[in-house]
Amino acid sequence: MNLFRLDNKVAIIPGAAGAIGSATAKLLFEQGAQLLLADVSFEKVSDLAHSLDSKVLALKADFSLVSDCQAAVETATKHFGRLDILINNVGVCPRIPFSGFH
Numbered sequence: 001m002n003l004f005r006l007d008n009k010v011a012i013i014p015g016a017a018g019a020i021g022s023a024t025a026k027l028l029f030e031q032g033a034q035l036l037l038a039d040v041s042f043e044k045v046s047d048l049a050h051s052l053d054s055k056v057l058a059l060k061a062d063f064s065l066v067s068d069c070q071a072a073v074e075t076a077t078k079h080f081g082r083l084d085i086l087i088n089n090v091g092v093c094p095r096i097p098f099s100g101f102h
């Protein structure tokens with residue numbers, strides 16, 4: 001499918017090792033974007049980056065920390081020279097038993 005092109009666009013995908021993040025990484029890569037894939041799990045995000053292309057960057061980053069968010073932006077802009085897209089994919093969705101609500 002070729003709905004749009006993202007050639008020369010640079011994207012950061014936090015939580016890239018997860019279900020939505022990895023699917024988004026593959027889609028954006030296929031559309032030509034250059035990617036910085038970030039996750040608290042470096043091993044998983046590194047495997048994903050290698051499976052896509054040697055130019056895809058992997059970074060260990062905890063996006064609940066401002067310092068790690070800043071480091072991801074700095075890494076992307078330094079390495080690729082620009083930054084165009086943030087996939088806002090990391091959030092908190094605790095699963096609490098219904099009986100846990102008061």
Ligand SMILES: NC(=O)c1ccc[n+]([C@@H]2O[C@H](COP(=O)([O-])OP(=O)(O)OC[C@H]3O[C@@H](n4cnc5c(N)ncnc54)[C@H](O)[C@@H]3O)[C@@H](O)[C@H]2O)c1
Pocket residue numbers: 014015016017018019020021038039040041061062063064089090091092093
């Ligand atoms: N899957 C769904 O149906 C659904 C629906 C609505 C919202 N969401 C939200 O979308 C986001 C992604 O969902 P998913 O299904 O891909 O989840 P997932 O559990 O498959 O992946 C989440 C990824 O985020 C990483 N991660 C967790 N905390 C992090 C942090 N602080 N910094 C960086 N990386 C971190 C994990 O290591 C994991 O690789 C979540 O915020 C989820 O709550 C998902």
